[in-house]
Amino acid sequence: MAAATQGRVAAVLSRLMQALPVVFGVVLVSFLLTRALPGDPAAYFAGDAATPESIAETRAKLGLDKSMPEQFLIYVGDLLSGDLGVSLSTGQPVTTELARRLPASLELTLVALVVSCGIAIPLGVLAATRPGSWIDHLCRVLVTAGVSLPTFFTGVALIYVFYYLLGVAPSPIGRLDFVYLEPDRVTGFFLIDAALAGDFETWLGALEQLALPAATLALFTLAPLARMTRAAMLSALSSDYVRTAKAAGLTTGKVLFGYAFRNALLPVVTTLGMVFSFTLGANVLVEKVFAWPGIGSFAVEALVASDYAAVQGFVLCMALLFVALNLVIDMAYAMIDPRIGFAAK
Amino acid sequence: MLSIKDLAVSFRTRRGEVDAVRGVSFELAKGETLGVVGESGSGKSVTSYALMRILDAGGWIKAGEATYSGVDLRRASEREMRDIRGREISMIFQNPRAALNPIRKVGAQIEDVLRRHGKATSANARAKAIEALEAVRINDAAARAEAYPFELSGGMCQRIVVAIALACDPRLLIMDEPTTGLDITTQKAVMDLTRELIRERGMSAILITHDLGLASEYCDRLAVMKDGKIVETGPAASVFGAPQDVYTRRLVDATPRRGVSIRSLLPAEARTAPPPRPALGGPLLEVLRLEKAYPGKSGPVRAVKGVTFTIREGQSVGLVGESGCGKSTTSSMLVRLLDVTSGSILFRGEDIAAIPAKDFIRHPLRRDIQMVFQDATDSLNPRHAARDSIADPLRRLAGLSGARLKAKVEEAAELVGLPIHLLDRFPHQLSGGQKARVGIARAVALDPKFLILDEPTAALDVSIQAVVLNLLADLRAKLGMTYLFVSHDLNVVRLLCDHVIVMKGGEIIEQGPAEEVMDRPAHPYTKSLLDAAPQPPAPAPRLRAAV
Numbered sequence: 001m002a003a004a005t006q007g008r009v010a011a012v013l014s015r016l017m018q019a020l021p022v023v024f025g026v027v028l029v030s031f032l033l034t035r036a037l038p039g040d041p042a043a044y045f046a047g048d049a050a051t052p053e054s055i056a057e058t059r060a061k062l063g064l065d066k067s068m069p070e071q072f073l074i075y076v077g078d079l080l081s082g083d084l085g086v087s088l089s090t091g092q093p094v095t096t097e098l099a100r101r102l103p104a105s106l107e108l109t110l111v112a113l114v115v116s117c118g119i120a121i122p123l124g125v126l127a128a129t130r131p132g133s134w135i136d137h138l139c140r141v142l143v144t145a146g147v148s149l150p151t152f153f154t155g156v157a158l159i160y161v162f163y164y165l166l167g168v169a170p171s172p173i174g175r176l177d178f179v180y181l182e183p184d185r186v187t188g189f190f191l192i193d194a195a196l197a198g199d200f201e202t203w204l205g206a207l208e209q210l211a212l213p214a215a216t217l218a219l220f221t222l223a224p225l226a227r228m229t230r231a232a233m234l235s236a237l238s239s240d241y242v243r244t245a246k247a248a249g250l251t252t253g254k255v256l257f258g259y260a261f262r263n264a265l266l267p268v269v270t271t272l273g274m275v276f277s278f279t280l281g282a283n284v285l286v287e288k289v290f291a292w293p294g295i296g297s298f299a300v301e302a303l304v305a306s307d308y309a310a311v312q313g314f315v316l317c318m319a320l321l322f323v324a325l326n327l328v329i330d331m332a333y334a335m336i337d338p339r340i341g342f343a344a345k
Numbered sequence: 346m347l348s349i350k351d352l353a354v355s356f357r358t359r360r361g362e363v364d365a366v367r368g369v370s371f372e373l374a375k376g377e378t379l380g381v382v383g384e385s386g387s388g389k390s391v392t393s394y395a396l397m398r399i400l401d402a403g404g405w406i407k408a409g410e411a412t413y414s415g416v417d418l419r420r421a422s423e424r425e426m427r428d429i430r431g432r433e434i435s436m437i438f439q440n441p442r443a444a445l446n447p448i449r450k451v452g453a454q455i456e457d458v459l460r461r462h463g464k465a466t467s468a469n470a471r472a473k474a475i476e477a478l479e480a481v482r483i484n485d486a487a488a489r490a491e492a493y494p495f496e497l498s499g500g501m502c503q504r505i506v507v508a509i510a511l512a513c514d515p516r517l518l519i520m521d522e523p524t525t526g527l528d529i530t531t532q533k534a535v536m537d538l539t540r541e542l543i544r545e546r547g548m549s550a551i552l553i554t555h556d557l558g559l560a561s562e563y564c565d566r567l568a569v570m571k572d573g574k575i576v577e578t579g580p581a582a583s584v585f586g587a588p589q590d591v592y593t594r595r596l597v598d599a600t601p602r603r604g605v606s607i608r609s610l611l612p613a614e615a616r617t618a619p620p621p622r623p624a625l626g627g628p629l630l631e632v633l634r635l636e637k638a639y640p641g642k643s644g645p646v647r648a649v650k651g652v653t654f655t656i657r658e659g660q661s662v663g664l665v666g667e668s669g670c671g672k673s674t675t676s677s678m679l680v681r682l683l684d685v686t687s688g689s690i691l692f693r694g695e696d697i698a699a700i701p702a703k704d705f706i707r708h709p710l711r712r713d714i715q716m717v718f719q720d721a722t723d724s725l726n727p728r729h730a731a732r733d734s735i736a737d738p739l740r741r742l743a744g745l746s747g748a749r750l751k752a753k754v755e756e757a758a759e760l761v762g763l764p765i766h767l768l769d770r771f772p773h774q775l776s777g778g779q780k781a782r783v784g785i786a787r788a789v790a791l792d793p794k795f796l797i798l799d800e801p802t803a804a805l806d807v808s809i810q811a812v813v814l815n816l817l818a819d820l821r822a823k824l825g826m827t828y829l830f831v832s833h834d835l836n837v838v839r840l841l842c843d844h845v846i847v848m849k850g851g852e853i854i855e856q857g858p859a860e861e862v863m864d865r866p867a868h869p870y871t872k873s874l875l876d877a878a879p880q881p882p883a884p885a886p887r888l889r890a891a892v
Contacts, residue, residue, distance in 0.1 A: 240438060243438065250427075
């Protein structure tokens with residue numbers, strides 16, 4: 001057993017090593033791309049009333065007068081010491097900004113995905129066990145509706161109904177209503193931090209604030225998950241091993257979950273990983289609609305302002321996140337399916 | 346013990362109701378083994394699924410009665426059925442590896458059944474599962490219980506399927522094509538073991554198979570099914586020895602066995618004079634120390650370990666061996682779809698092994714070396730009509746087009762006996778035998794000198810196999826082709842080949858004239874292969890004359 005654990009640790013380490021070239025590539029490409037963007041940040045930040053001299057001065061201050069390779073070396077050197085630079089638009093170090101905003105985005109995405117899985121997977125399983133029934137049709141309608149409505153529309157519609165008409169939702173501004181104090185920062189996830197502090201009221205407040213944006217995102221991500229669950233369950237249920245299990249008299253529950261569902265999980269996990277990555281990048285619309293101080297809206301604002309350090313920081317942060325995500329998914333595969341040797345990859 | 350009366354099963358499909366079983370009746374006594382024999386689509390498997398009430402979606406018992414020890418199987422509640430399945434009536438299936446849950450340890454799968462039927466508690470389930478594995482003669486059962494199906498061989502998987510089926514001491518065992526996909530020696534081992542266990546425990550059994558030889562060897566009584574009906578039933582020896590029904594007689598005739606000629610597989614009215622054996626010419630293909638190694642975790646794995654043989658012009662050579670013996674690797678190298686590691690293949694003196702497989706398509710010899718693939722369905726493009734499939738090599742390799750192409754395609758179809766009006770059908774609109782003909786027509790359209798046949802009849806019913814084998818023999822006589830016939834079925838090889846090469850573990854262990862190798866095998870392995878083939882009782886000529 002100890003040997004197996006050791007093997008697993010070694011495998012994880014080797015996977016991380018394999019990710020290094022990817023991360024380096026991301027650093028290089030994000031650096032070059034931001035430089036290739038039209039617009040001159042020096043002119044932008046020198047202000048409207050700038051003279052050529054003040055622009056040059058700003059440029060020197062930003063280090064943009066140096067040659068590209070020089071700028072890159074300085075950037076990489078700073079990166080290695082954990083310094084992502086200072087965001088020009090907010091005046092804050094990029095690391096601080098990311099540390100504050102990334103948990104906000106992650107919290108939103110994760111809650112949305114948990115809700116989405118909680119609905120989509122049972123729905124897909126039910127639809128697969130009764131193909132052609134009303135539940136199958138309901139599944140299809142819900143899923144198609146969810147994916148065909150753009151998130152900003154769903155978001156606005158939800159605000160209109162639950163905040164404006166019914167008045168059950170709090171005002172859709174930010175992560176926490178101003179009547180609550182932010183919980184002491186431990187993880188940056190308000191739900192977790194509030195629970196750790198034992199502050200139930202704040203926890204509830206954060207949850208209320210989170211409900212609508214999370215529901216918007218969840219609705220959007222239902223479709224791929226439910227569809228994949230249904231398809232994977234259908235093929236598992238018509239497989240030979242399920243027939244064997246039925247012929248052995250195993251109970252419906254055992255056949256469904258012990259045999260079919262575990263085999264169907266693999267494609268579902270794959271889809272979940274894909275959905276996670278695209279929502280994390282694409283939830284900027286939801287963040288905008290709900291004034292959510294997340295990483296997506298931050299990145300878009302930085303891009304518009306040619307805020308190099310912030311954009312690079314965002315891209316790098318996303319790359320690292322995806323590397324970690326892929327690692328987690330691969331480990332989940334190895335756990336579900338013994339045929340996939342994790343160490344062998 | 347089991348009584349079935351006028352059982353009828355139907356399926357609801359998009360094109361309306363389809364009757365799969367139309368009025369089947371039989372009785373099964375305690376301790377008796379009944380063989381249900383029939384070709385694909387005869388409703389033999391559906392009958393057994395109906396008994397277990399595990400029909401696929403859309404299937405239901407339309408009429409008739411099925412009673413097992415006083416229990417009405419047709420009207421029993423689903424809960425009652427679940428108690429009967431696995432404890433009273435068990436089933437084993439074809440393709441054992443797929444029949445096991447791929448991501449669950451085999452021991453745990455046996456425990457599931459034991460616990461479900463109250464034969465074990467969570468405390469002693471593990472021990473009981475290991476006992477069940479020992480009962481099917483699995484060595485080192487405790488370690489095997491921890492294995493996943495993909496870590497075990499096909500034969501081992503089938504033993505585990507048997508262990509699951511027998512774990513709760515059922516009184517009736519239904520075996521649905523239990524040996525499909527298994528090697529011939531494994532087939533014998535599994536069948537012998539099952540028969541022993543059935544006798545030991547005084548169980549009854551139903552063996553569902555397309556193989557009349559297998560059924561007559563292992564069953565007391567046979568029921569022959571065709572189109573959802575039983576056409577003949579009786580003691581195994583008399584059904585095989587003196588078939589009363591026309592269809593049964595055709596099945597018996599079509600079963601390849603010792604001492605028959607290729608023509609006698611056909612129905613009596615279709616038997617023509619046997620094709621003349623072409624005169625043998627000089628060496629067409631000389632294979633010298635051919636070797637193929639694949640990179641493995643611990644050094645290269647040698648799939649083919651330096652084989653040497655010669656195929657003469659006009660000869661039909663059988664390459665036999667069990668799965669993993671290297672016969673498919675060898676034939677892939679000969680047909681130049683796979684690069685060789687070392688050694689040479691001289692085709693009329695020219696070393697074609699030196700030409701990389703990916704460049705061989707542009708070599709003039711590509712036309713002369715063709716192949717008929719194992720699965721007639723999988724080897725045809727599902728979106729190409731038969732005409733396109735046959736035309737493709739003619740267009741690419743012979744540069745034909747227009748009217749000449751059309752004429753050549755139709756000539757090839759005629760040659761293999763494929764009606765011209767079927768040429769515009771897609772593979773899913775053709776029967777198994779017709780698809781096999783398309784595959785053969787595609788290969789012979791180019792007038793190849795050398796044809797490699799990779800188990801061309803493995804997926805076919807016996808009566809169609811008989812026709813295809815005869816077609817191949819005729820084509821060889823007519824076109825003067827040389828064959829390499831790759832197969833695991835020695836009875837088929839005996840019919841079609843004049844020279845036999847036996848492979849084991851990547852090496853040739855015996856080769857020689859077919860009669861000699863088949864009748865006086867020198868190597869013990871060849872002997873064990875021959876012994877493992879089911880030997881149906883030879884029909885007595887006197888009885889045959891009487892009917």
